[in-house]
Amino acid sequence: xxxxxxxxxxxxxxxSTLLGTQSQAADTGWQAQSGVRYxxxxxxxxSVEPVLQLKNTDDHDRTISINISYxxxxxxxxxxxxxxxxxxxxxxxxxxxxxxxxxxxxTTTASSGRSISARDDDNxxxxxxxxxxxxxxxxxxVSQYQVNPGEVPLDPSFSDQRFxxxxxxxxxxxxTLESSFGISYSQETDYQSVGMNGGATFLLNQKNTQLxxxxxxxxxxxxxxxxxxxxxxxxxxxxxxxxxxxxxVLDMLISFTQNLSPNAIVQANYSISQSSGYxxxxxxxxxxxxxxxxxVDYVYENRPDxxxxxxxxAAFKYHMFGDTFExxxxxxxxxxxxxxxxxxxxxxxNLGRFYIQPHYRLYRQSATNFYVxxxxxxxxxxxxxxxxxxLGELTTETVGAKVSWQFSQDQxxxxxxxxxxxxxxxxxxxxxxxxxxxxxxWRF
Amino acid sequence: MKWMMSSCLLILLYxxxxxxxxxxxxxxxLAKEEMTFGGDGFDDAFDDHIYFSKEAxxxxxxxGGGGCGCN
Numbered sequence: 001x002x003x004x005x006x007x008x009x010x011x012x013x014x015x016s017t018l019l020g021t022q023s024q025a026a027d028t029g030w031q032a033q034s035g036v037r038y039x040x041x042x043x044x045x046x047s048v049e050p051v052l053q054l055k056n057t058d059d060h061d062r063t064i065s066i067n068i069s070y071x072x073x074x075x076x077x078x079x080x081x082x083x084x085x086x087x088x089x090x091x092x093x094x095x096x097x098x099x100x101x102x103x104x105x106x107t108t109t110a111s112s113g114r115s116i117s118a119r120d121d122d123n124x125x126x127x128x129x130x131x132x133x134x135x136x137x138x139x140x141x142v143s144q145y146q147v148n149p150g151e152v153p154l155d156p157s158f159s160d161q162r163f164x165x166x167x168x169x170x171x172x173x174x175x176t177l178e179s180s181f182g183i184s185y186s187q188e189t190d191y192q193s194v195g196m197n198g199g200a201t202f203l204l205n206q207k208n209t210q211l212x213x214x215x216x217x218x219x220x221x222x223x224x225x226x227x228x229x230x231x232x233x234x235x236x237x238x239x240x241x242x243x244x245x246x247x248x249v250l251d252m253l254i255s256f257t258q259n260l261s262p263n264a265i266v267q268a269n270y271s272i273s274q275s276s277g278y279x280x281x282x283x284x285x286x287x288x289x290x291x292x293x294x295x296v297d298y299v300y301e302n303r304p305d306x307x308x309x310x311x312x313x314a315a316f317k318y319h320m321f322g323d324t325f326e327x328x329x330x331x332x333x334x335x336x337x338x339x340x341x342x343x344x345x346x347x348x349x350n351l352g353r354f355y356i357q358p359h360y361r362l363y364r365q366s367a368t369n370f371y372v373x374x375x376x377x378x379x380x381x382x383x384x385x386x387x388x389x390x391l392g393e394l395t396t397e398t399v400g401a402k403v404s405w406q407f408s409q410d411q412x413x414x415x416x417x418x419x420x421x422x423x424x425x426x427x428x429x430x431x432x433x434x435x436x437x438x439x440x441x442w443r444f
Numbered sequence: 445m446k447w448m449m450s451s452c453l454l455i456l457l458y459x460x461x462x463x464x465x466x467x468x469x470x471x472x473x474l475a476k477e478e479m480t481f482g483g484d485g486f487d488d489a490f491d492d493h494i495y496f497s498k499e500a501x502x503x504x505x506x507x508g509g510g511g512c513g514c515n
Contacts, residue, residue: 037490053486067489162512184511191513208466216507251507257481258463262470267481271503313504315481319473330504340501348478365500391500402487416487422498435494439486 031055035414035439039073042432045158047073051439062171071162076154078428080284080387082374083152084295091144092157152428155283162188168197176203184218193220197251208259216251224282231302232381235285245278263319272310279303286387287374296377301386303370309334324348338391340365353406359418361398367391373426389426396422400435410443481505 037049049072055065081088147153168182177200184195199214222228227240253271260266280303288297315328330342341364348357368391370384400418407413418435466474477483488505496502497514 033486035486039494049490051486051489160513164511186511188513193511195511197507205463206465206468209463214507218511220511220513222513251503253503253507259466259471259474260464262466263473265474265479265481267505269504271507273503273507309501309503311501311504315505317479317481319476319479324476324478328505330501332501332504336500338500340499342501342504363495363499363501368500390498394499396495396499420494420498435490437487437490441486 028057028059029443031441031443033439033441035437038434038436040434041075042434043076044154044431044433045073045075045077047071060171062169065168067164067166069162069164071164073161074159076156077158077283078389079153079155080281080286080301080428081147081153081295081298082287082289082387083150083427084147084287084293085149086294087149088147088153088295089144090147090153090155092155152430160189162186162191173200176207177201178203180214190223190225191220192223193218195219195249199253201255210255210257212253212255212257214251214253214255216249216253218249218251220247220249220277221245222247222278222282228278229282229300231280232286232299232385234288235298235300247275247277247279249273249275265317267313267315269313270311271313272308275307275309277305279305279307280386281388284386284388286372286385288377289374290377295374299375299385301388302384303386304336304384307334307336322350324350336391337369338365338367355404357402357404359398359400359402361396363394363396365394367393367425387426389424389428392425392429394422394424394429396420398435412441414439414441 032055033051033053035051037051038047039049040046049069051067051069053065053067055063057063079090081090143157145156164184164186166182166184168180170178170180172178179198179200181198182196184193184197186193195216195218197214197216199212201210201212203210221244223244226238228242228245229235230237230239230241233239251271251273253269255267255269257265257267280301282300284301285298286301287295288299290296309332311330311332313328313330315326317324317326325345325347327345328343331339332342333339342361343363344359344361346357346359348355368386370382370386371392372382372385372387373392374387375382375385398418398420400416402414402416404412404414414437416435416437416439420433420435422429422431422433424430473479482488492502492506493512497512
């Protein structure tokens with residue numbers, strides 16, 4: 001009986017994760033996990049995020065989990081402009097920017113939005129020796145920065161905060177059916193997201209097989225500083241199409257989980273995500289270059305207002321020598337012509353009260369059909385274009401490890417450290433980051 | 445279409461009876477947190493947030509979602 005009950009918790013854990021929440025096998029009562037997540041790109045953005053997760057399971061096997069986090073990030077972020085052989089000058093928010101190409105000087109506007117601060121720690125690689133910050137006439141802060149020839153244009157004033165809350169409830173409906181329901185909310189300076197999800201898990205074959213069907217609905221609203229820029233319009237013109245834009249995302253996930261042996265379990269998922277609305281990044285610009293490869297203007301990017309993504313995912317876990325090995329693979333494709341493959345593997349080496357878990361992840365994606373490095377001044381304007389490096393060809397690699405110490409029956413302390421490396425067809429894609437996390441888990 | 449759906453259902457039902465069956469008393473290892481999908485939810489949530497904001501793909505092991513303006 002005890003084993004059966006434990007297994008039920010194992011299944012409940014899987015269900016909750018499929019719905020994008022966090023859950024862990026546990027007895028009845030409260031369990032909490034808190035920690036600080038730290039993500040820092042070399043010379044670019046740094047994010048610090050305290051997190052609290054609470055979970056309670058009652059005597060009727062009903063589980064409620066609550067997640068609260070606060071994310072604060074700042075640093076330099078690629079603005080989308082191409083690397084140039086000349087000095088490029090950009091001005092954030094409502095100010096204007098100049099592009100000097102040796103022969104002429106043209107004034108442009110490169111709105112970087114978000115919360116603009118006229119501060120730079122000079123801890124980045126944006127070569128901003130000519131960085132200036134001052135108050136403009138409207139009282140807003142204007143931050144101007146220069147980018148040297150050969151350097152990736154980075155806006156050094158990127159800064160944002162994000163508060164996120166989510167709650168998920170799952171409960172058994174019968175011996176072979178479990179239902180779940182969740183809500184989520186997040187708020188940033190210029191972005192708000194509200195979502196809900198729900199689904200059912202069928203337990204078959206002596207509970208060795210799980211079939212799950214889950215749905216998600218999310219409504220996002222973006223309110224860029226200075227208004228939503230008109231896609232592909234010159235930054236000089238400051239054309240806006242409104243104060244805010246919406247995006248609606250519908251998700252569906254079909255999941256199959258199977259116990260293969262007393263030591264092996266496998267999962268296969270198919271998911272589809274349909275989003276409609278505003279998909280552009282209002283702070284990303286594209287360089288317009290002349291025949292001599294020199295920038296003569298900048299335009300705001302413009303992405304399609306629809307996107308349909310699909311993915312196949314398979315994961316495998318195997319318990320051997322008292323340790324646990326896991327591997328997963330994901331193939332994703334969408335109607336923007338992106339295809340991607342992700343391989344991931346972990347090996348948890350159990351050493352009594354401690355465990356060490358090395359982790360490796362490899363990701364490769366192809367470019368969207370509207371990705372450009374820059375646009376030619378002589379060409380006619382395309383319908384859609386973005387020079388966001390994240391939409392170009394990209395390969396990323398993560399290597400790291402986690403160490404955990406279960407220092408009492410109800411308490412554990414974990415530390416995780418990883419390095420993340422990106423490389424791709426864009427110059428801006430070259431990036432290294434440190435991922436680390438300290439967390440403490442306890443029951444009460 | 446109906447024929448196809450019926451066939452799929454039949455295959456699924458038949459498939460279940462042919463799938464491996466682990467007896468309840470053999471599930472000691474499978475019940476461990478480290479052997480459950482989602483047992484590492486705290487870490488997975490961090491990863492999903494990073495990769496959602498730095499890559500053009502999301503979702504797979506769970507619903508894609510996102511809920512942030514980072515991409």
